[in-house]
Amino acid sequence: xxxxxxxxxxxxxxxxxxxxxxxxxxxxxxxxxxxxxxxxxxxxxxxxxxxxxxxxxxxxxxxxxxxxxxxxxxxxxxxxxxxxxxxxxxxxxxxxxxxxxxxxxxxxxxxxxxxxxxxxxxxxxxxxxxxxxxxxxxxxxxxxxxxxxxxxxxxxxxxxxxxxxxxxxxxxxxxxxxxxxxxxxxxxxxxxxxxxxxxxxxxxxxxxxxxxxxxxxxxxxxxxxxxxxxxxxxxxxxxxxxxxxxxxxxxxxx
Numbered sequence: 244x245x246x247x248x249x250x251x252x253x254x255x256x257x258x259x260x261x262x263x264x265x266x267x268x269x270x271x272x273x274x275x276x277x278x279x280x281x282x283x284x285x286x287x288x289x290x291x292x293x294x295x296x297x298x299x300x301x302x303x304x305x306x307x308x309x310x311x312x313x314x315x316x317x318x319x320x321x322x323x324x325x326x327x328x329x330x331x332x333x334x335x336x337x338x339x340x341x342x343x344x345x346x347x348x349x350x351x352x353x354x355x356x357x358x359x360x361x362x363x364x365x366x367x368x369x370x371x372x373x374x375x376x377x378x379x380x381x382x383x384x385x386x387x388x389x390x391x392x393x394x395x396x397x398x399x400x401x402x403x404x405x406x407x408x409x410x411x412x413x414x415x416x417x418x419x420x421x422x423x424x425x426x427x428x429x430x431x432x433x434x435x436x437x438x439x440x441x442x443x444x445x446x447x448x449x450x451x452x453x454x455x456x457x458x459x460x461x462x463x464x465x466x467x468x469x470x471x472x473x474x475x476x477x478x479x480x481x482x483x484x485x486x487x488x489x490x491x492x493x494x495x496x497x
Contacts (some may be wrong), residue, residue: 245367245416247320247345252475253367255299255327263303264326266363277307282364284439284452295351295383297392298364298377308360309335316356320345348379352380354440356383359390366395366450370418374427379456381403381431384457390434395419396440396451409447421451425467434458435467442473 245253247277270276281304287346298319299305305328309315315338319325325340331340341350342346345368359380365373373394380390397418400409407417428435435455440448448471 245414247368247372250345251320255323257300257396257430259327262301262331267303271316277304282307284454285358285360285391288358288391291359293355293357295348295356295359297361298361299328299333300324300364302331305332305338305361309338312358313337315339315357315406316341316351318343318348318350321494328379332422342378342487346375347384348376349438351379351383354381354385356380356413357385357388357390359384359392359395361392366390366415368394368419370423370427373424374421374430377424377427377431377433381433381457389454389456390433391452391454392424393452394424395449396421398423398451400447408443409449411449412445413449415443417448421469423454424451428455432457437470439470439472439475441472446473 257392270280286479289311290313291315293314295316295318296305296308296309299317300319301324302317305315305317309332317325317328317338318341319328321324322342323343328338329340339435343350351446373392376392384390395416396419397407397409397411397415397417400407401417401490402408411417421440424438425435434457435453437452437454439452441452442448443448443450
């Protein structure tokens with residue numbers, strides 16, 4: 244179970260050999276990851292006046308979010324990551340940066356965020372962090388404001404004895420699941436809209452993309468649409484990613 248302290252140690256001491264782009268290889272590169280994986284999922288919510296990005300790392304997705312808003316707030320547990328983002332985006336004056344304790348969003352003004360986003364980071368945080376963030380986001384989001392969070396679904400693979408029934412190959416949080424995310428949204432007064440369950444380097448649905456919204460009281464609450472995307476990041480997609488990488492390289496060399 245990755246604790247806040249373990250996450251702080253992990254990402255403070257990670258090599259960051261390619262500034263986070265090392266995790267985009269399977270997509271055909273970071274640009275391909277954004278264009279073909281992230282953008283189609285969050286496109287309906289962009290542009291947004293004020294975007295909050297939780298755990299941006301070295302700015303792998305931040306570089307694409309920044310042109311889509313008038314104000315961007317980046318919050319990360321790791322000082323090293325915030326320093327890297329400040330340096331990378333030094334010429335942009337509409338981004339503000341905060342180092343938090345891995346739990347708090349007190350630095351973000353209530354009723355100010357139009358879209359909150361996190362990718363490839365909150366998969367490593369346990370249910371207490373997700374629950375706490377959602378409770379706070381119910382206040383930080385404007386009415387109608389929307390969120391997209393990438394989180395763990397490993398708790399769905401716990402047996403009757405509480406032990407995992409599958410191998411945790413990618414350091415996913417073991418207490419978090421898509422079902423718990425829906426529960427935490429209900430507790431916070433948020434509406435969970437869509438959940439996409441995906442495998443990560445295997446066949447088990449270890450990860451989840453959850454979309455949620457702050458809505459006015461009294462509106463009809465429909466059940467969220469839950470999608471099992473077994474084709475995400477398969478070997479076939481990896482071959483396609485290689486083709487994308489080669490094709491885009493050819494165009495850049497023109």
